[in-house]
Amino acid sequence: MSFTETTRTSWLARLKNALIGAVIGIILVVVAIWALFWNEGRSIKAYRALTEGAGIVVSVSADEIAPSNEGKLIHVSGKVTPDGVPADPEFGISAHGAVAVLREVEMYQWVEKSESRSETKLGGSQETVTTYTYTKEWKSGRENSGDFRQPEGHENPELAVEDQSFAVDSARVGAFAVSGESVAALGTQTDLRLTEADVARAEQVLSGQVHLDRAGFYVGMNPAQSRVGDLRIRYSRSDLPEASFVAAQSEGWLEPFTASNGREIFLSAAGKASAAEMFDTAQAENTMIMWLIRVGGMIGLMVGFSLFFSILGVIADVVPVAGSLVRFGTGMVAFVLTVLVGPLVIAIGWFAYRPLLSIGLLLAGGLIAFAVVWLRRRAAGRPNAAPSAAQ
Template sequence: MSYTETTTTSWFTRIKNALIGILVGIVLILVSIYFLFWNEGRAIQTYRSLVEGAGLVVSVDSARTDPANDGKLIHITGPVKAEGTVSDDQFAVEADGALAIVRNVEMYQWVEKSESKTEKNLGGSEETTTTYSYSKEWRSSPVDSADFKVPDGHENPSFAVDAKRIVVDSATVGAFVLDGSQVANLGDDKQIRLTEEDVSRIGSEIATDRPVKFNQGDIYLGSSASSPQIGDMKIGFERTDLAEASFVGAQKGDRIEAYTSTNGREILLSAAGKKDAPAMFAQAQQENTIITWLIRAGGLLGLFIGFKLMTMILPVLGDVVPFIGSIVSFGTGILALVFTLVVGPLVIAIGWFAYRPALAIGIIASSLLLAAAFIYLRRKAAAAATTQPALGRTG
């Protein structure tokens, strides 16, 4: 089931869009430069904070709290226990001892997908052919069919039940108290298998005219789980459990909270199971490195798109003859890549100079020394090669 639409964009409209693209490109370049520079400071300050914390942290027995450690950065490992019983009050589903209850909801819905193909015409205009196709899929979030190109015959009903996650207010790790969400985020989810009585009771609370059925420990709203219809729903419950956890943070009475290092960065590390302090700090440093490179990659991509937008007017002008426009487009792509590879590393280097000038100068000096040594050895080898024949003739 599909629908095809063909649109034509005139050359003058494309020029206008390209001029707007120049402004968007300038903004995107400036934003990318800002985040590349900011990211170097964030990475370095986080690194310093973690190094400081690794040197200060004290591993303590989680079975009891020691007032002498109040305000200090401590590391604990211990058994996890939820404080209170978590429950989904709307449907009276409880999970004794769990850290959270997750209500999972899916609906069988229409989903729109589109594919476009653009061809350039002599004179600079473009003709775009877009094919919209429609399929039925299980989705955990609503798909707004009102935004479809062809909404008629592809209407999605509203969700009769929303997904939800309910977390305990607090949990203990040994004798220490932590925010429930901090601990629950480390846990594993496991199905809560409902009974037929549960399904009947919950079904009476749902505003639906569809049959409510028991389906492998979950709830099915619809006539047949093996032959779903648009609007059918699956509802299931899971509990989040965790036997043991490790934390690094500031002791505040019997609570573990974020520790503020001397540069203002906060330290609050967590891990499921038993992990010693060095391993947790090493993991945090690794995560900091990954985040740094992800932001760098995003910044460089933003620069490339920005430079590409700034030069987009050139291939549009060349598209009066499509073949020429394609050549110019390839050239502007190479140009945008060159600008990105020059500006991006330069901004990163400036960030290093701003936040770690001594190390940046040291790296540059080392690079210059290595380059000088390489040139010296090459010249020495060349000189030896030129004198060798002369020595042969003398002999």
């Protein structure tokens, strides 16, 4: 099911939109520069905190809590015992021995997809042909059919129930206590099989017929013939036999440890892991985040500069061929500015947060450059060796 719509935008309207885009571009460039600079400080502080933690962490037995370690950064590995039973109170679904119960909800609903093709006309106006396609799909969450271009006949009902995770309030790692959220994310998920008694309780909560469907409920008339508004509700349990933590010992609890620079350290891993392995993993994650933000910041700069210069292409679109050439040129300018500004901001941030190391590197680089120049001059000043006598 689809329909096609043709819209025309005048040159003046496009010019107004381009002016707004230029302002947004400036804001985006400023935000990207700030993010790139901030990221250098964030990554350095995290690196220093983790390095400090790796040097002071104490590995302890999970069997007993030593008062002498109060407030210290400790590493502990042990059996995980949930305190209580995780349960979905709305449907009465529980899992004994698990650290969490997870509910996943999908609804059979209308989904809108669009594809546009634009053509610039002589004089700068633009004609856009957009094809809207509507299909029925199983999706998590709800597509807001009120925002569809053609909402009539494609209405999606409200979700009666949504995704949710239900963790135990706390758990034990040997003798130590830890929050339920900390262990729930580490567990291995497996399907939770439901019964007809669960169906009976669900029918009291949900309107419509409820059927057992693999690892959950099917809410609708007929699972073989899905209708818009039908639900698939799946349940899984999260189990965690053993876990390892690096955290502060605080009155029998494992809590985030505050390093000397104010950064918090709280590391966790499923199963047995040494303190060295956990710190190595944390450092690798910190490096990965640093590069992801760097890439994101560079993309932000490119988009921002492109938006800022887009008004030139719109002005030149009075003659469509000229507009295309101008856009190509401004795209190259935006790329060059991104390549120049991005690394420069990263370098400034790097130098700002590592002043002593930066000065040392500059001095070392200067000495190397001086030595190379001196050696070349010395070699150039030597007289050529006399030619050997003819044989």
